[in-house]
Amino acid sequence: MSEVDTSALQYVFPAELLRYFSIVESGIKTDKPTGEDYLEVVFEEKNELPQGYSRDDYESKGFFTKRIQDFPLRGRPVFLELRRRRWRHKVTGEQITRDFTFLAEGTTFTAELADFLKQRGR
Secondary structure (H helix, E strand, O other), X not given: OEOOOOOOHHHOOOHHHHHHEEEEEEEEEEOOOOOOEEEEEEEEEOOOOOOOOOOOOEEEEEEEEEEEEEEEEOOEEEEEEEEEEEEEEOOOOOEXXXXXXXXXXXXXXXXXXXXXXXXXXX
């Protein structure tokens, strides 16, 4: 996979992704069991603390990953890998993460895709 110029992607992916994440990788992959090609785009959360927290008190302590399925492009499945950041309080050890309400609760789709599929009766 290779690094991507994100200038045109503002029209492809939800604005919330591009507000909080940077695209670090993308490319066509092949599912080994089925042989089917799919597009995978890897997003990494920017190192910006959620509002109301101080950089003096918290430090970035790595990532955890969430994989979601998005709208197909040109008949090809699209998967987004979100590398979400976690921050740790320097004294208490409390960990915080940003709340992403644009992900549809209980699904592996973005809320936008889930709403579209509901309207189509799927």
